Amino acid sequence: MTTEEVVAITAKHTYGTWRYQKGWKPLHVADAEGCYFIDGSGKKYLDFSSQLMCSSLGHKNRAVINAIEEQANKLSFAAPSFATTVRAELSKLLLEVLPAGLEKFYFSTSGTEANEAAIKIARMYTGKYKIISRYNSYHGSTAASISATGDPRRWAIEPAGKIDGVIFAPECNCYRCPLNHSYPDCGIACVEYIDHMIKNEGNVAAIIVEPIVGTNGILVPPDEYMPRLKEICFQNKVLLIADEVMSGWGRTGKWFAVDHWGVKPDILTTAKGITSAYAPLGLTATTMEIADYFNDHYFSHGHTYEAHPLTLAPAIAAINELRSKNLIERSLQMGEYLKVKLNSLKSKHPSIGDVRGRGLFWAIEIVKNQKTKEPFNSKEDKVSGVSLTVDRLAGELMKKGVYAAPWISHFVIAPPLIIEKEEIDFAVDAFDEVLAIADNEIIPN
Numbered sequence: 410m411t412t413e414e415v416v417a418i419t420a421k422h423t424y425g426t427w428r429y430q431k432g433w434k435p436l437h438v439a440d441a442e443g444c445y446f447i448d449g450s451g452k453k454y455l456d457f458s459s460q461l462m463c464s465s466l467g468h469k470n471r472a473v474i475n476a477i478e479e480q481a482n483k484l485s486f487a488a489p490s491f492a493t494t495v496r497a498e499l500s501k502l503l504l505e506v507l508p509a510g511l512e513k514f515y516f517s518t519s520g521t522e523a524n525e526a527a528i529k530i531a532r533m534y535t536g537k538y539k540i541i542s543r544y545n546s547y548h549g550s551t552a553a554s555i556s557a558t559g560d561p562r563r564w565a566i567e568p569a570g571k572i573d574g575v576i577f578a579p580e581c582n583c584y585r586c587p588l589n590h591s592y593p594d595c596g597i598a599c600v601e602y603i604d605h606m607i608k609n610e611g612n613v614a615a616i617i618v619e620p621i622v623g624t625n626g627i628l629v630p631p632d633e634y635m636p637r638l639k640e641i642c643f644q645n646k647v648l649l650i651a652d653e654v655m656s657g658w659g660r661t662g663k664w665f666a667v668d669h670w671g672v673k674p675d676i677l678t679t680a681k682g683i684t685s686a687y688a689p690l691g692l693t694a695t696t697m698e699i700a701d702y703f704n705d706h707y708f709s710h711g712h713t714y715e716a717h718p719l720t721l722a723p724a725i726a727a728i729n730e731l732r733s734k735n736l737i738e739r740s741l742q743m744g745e746y747l748k749v750k751l752n753s754l755k756s757k758h759p760s761i762g763d764v765r766g767r768g769l770f771w772a773i774e775i776v777k778n779q780k781t782k783e784p785f786n787s788k789e790d791k792v793s794g795v796s797l798t799v800d801r802l803a804g805e806l807m808k809k810g811v812y813a814a815p816w817i818s819h820f821v822i823a824p825p826l827i828i829e830k831e832e833i834d835f836a837v838d839a840f841d842e843v844l845a846i847a848d849n850e851i852i853p854n
């Protein structure tokens with residue numbers, strides 16, 4: 410097939426996700442290696458977002474590919490009711506790398522399913538039904554996880570498709586505080602308000618948070634936030650669900666974002682980097698306290714592809730690669746380099762409102778005016794088909810051979826953990842040139 414045919418058939422006969430279908434001309438990705446992917450014409454792109462913040466080991470990692478091949482030859486599938494060696498081996502490994510106390514696992518095939526399972530487990534275990542989530546969050550695309558999503562992807566399913574009992578708390582965003590406070594004078598009022606919500610709502614089973622918010626802006630909370638949230642949950646007998654679908658597996662410079670603060674969630678969900686996207690795997694990890702409840706109560710959940718061997722084998726290989734190549738520490742070190750480079754961009758470009766992040770997980774937020782923080786586009790723009798400034802800039806970056814994922818008013822910078830300094834320089838130089846376009850469109854003071 411020619412590239413033209415691939416693109417035409419893909420656009421006509423398959424759905425483009427989270428978009429108007431009209432005008433969709435997907436790039437034909439024909440090949441990929443390391444930190445790069447290559448289009449149908451042979452043009453090479455540096456992947457500065459690890460595809461969807463998931464290809465952490467880069468492409469064509471031999472160890473992971475071999476693990477899939479070996480597992481396919483040995484045992485491609487066994488129903489979830491059977492024990493398999495690969496399931497036991499991965500479970501042993503998870504006990505070594507997950508935050509302490511998370512000891513029983515449910516394997517699915519996406520972050521969405523991991524969160525669906527978490528919410529269902531929390532409700533069954535506590536006997537309560539309300540779930541607190543936060544605005545500026547994304548937790549997945551099906552019933553419970555989209556209902557718990559704070560960003561505009563939720564709007565289309567309301568009211569009929571939304572599950573009962575999900576309520577939203579203010580997010581922790583020190584650049585755009587939803588309570589109009591300033592840190593540290595605020596006394597982290599946003600987390601104290603969650604205590605107030607729980608006490609006044611009653612019937613709260615769990616709160617689900619991305620410890621470092623991903624797509625919605627790489628929002629890193631102050632150091633007190635997560636420990637205080639854990640304390641509030643403990644005092645009110647509410648479960649803490651840490652959604653580490655995007656922030657896990659070294660992305661932020663620790664195995665998991667909660668490790669920055671030593672916080673132990675009751676349930677941790679993850680996907681993406683667990684296999685470095687070589688196979689679709691979701692994980693819901695719970696404490697033994699939660700697990701024990703189901704010894705005498707029906708565990709009412711399951712999927713045909715739960716613990717599918719072809720998804721588990723690459724996870725073992727990917728975790729071993731993260732370990733043997735010291736990629737968690739590398740993420741922290743390279744993150745320091747990236748931080749300096751991004752901050753130098755900020756000092757140069759009046760269209761940059763904020764750069765923030767941890768490890769190799771950063772956002773560049775663009776604004777029309779640094780003082781007023783007026784964004785180039787709104788959430789309404791995102792779902793109403795308006796052409797977004799970030800999308801336009803992302804197109805210009807592609808012309809320069811750099812891919813960076815745009816979202817409403819910022820870019821999500823999350824390169825493979827194997828990225829080299831020269832590659833960071835190359836991408837930042839491309840941003841430097843492209844941001845001049847936004848600089849020309851700012852509203853001066």
Ligand SMILES: Cc1ncc(COP(=O)(O)O)c(C=O)c1O
Binds near residue numbers: 520524547
């Ligand atoms: C924090 C978070 N949770 C859940 C999901 C859903 O994961 P998936 O797309 O694998 O269903 C995502 C996806 O981007 C995510 O970033």
